[in-house]
Amino acid sequence: YAEVGECLVPRRSGWGEIVATKSAAGPRSPVNEDVIDTITWIRAAETMRLWRVDVRRVRWPHRGAPPPGSLAADCRWLAQELDWIVAQYPAAGDLAREVRELELQARSIVGDPLPRPQRIGTCVAVTDDQGTVCGAVISRLPGETTLICRWCGTAYGPERYLVLQAFQPADSP
Incomplete structure (x- = not known):
């Protein structure tokens, strides 16, 4: 959302160039109205605040509403409670969809695509006697160094990459 804020100022053309806008009359808006139409900081802040209030209400019913905070503070708080949310919170799916x-x-505004996971191979951990x-x-996002199997939880650090590679099936890419 910090990057979205930077996109509010419309791009300017060079000196003396005529720029066509949507409306034929009147001065050009000092903000990019397409960005405002697509997304608003207030909506995001309100949505995250409501989720923080509800999670806190369910987890700690004896406590009151959380103290006022910014969008970043609410996001940080929810991230810190993520393990509990996934395991215990009844509306975890709805929260995930809205986020x-x-x-x-x-x-869509900042043009930053989601990072795509890279398939590394299959987990070679022995799970029983x-x-x-x-x-x-096993997959990883760009920049991740420790690979963790989402099924059995085995971690493969850089020192175990060769073990992981050596025991891959012959038909794997």
């Missing part, structure tokens, strides 16, 4: 929608709207191999797909 995803806000993120996609903001990314009978020698059963996990076999779940």
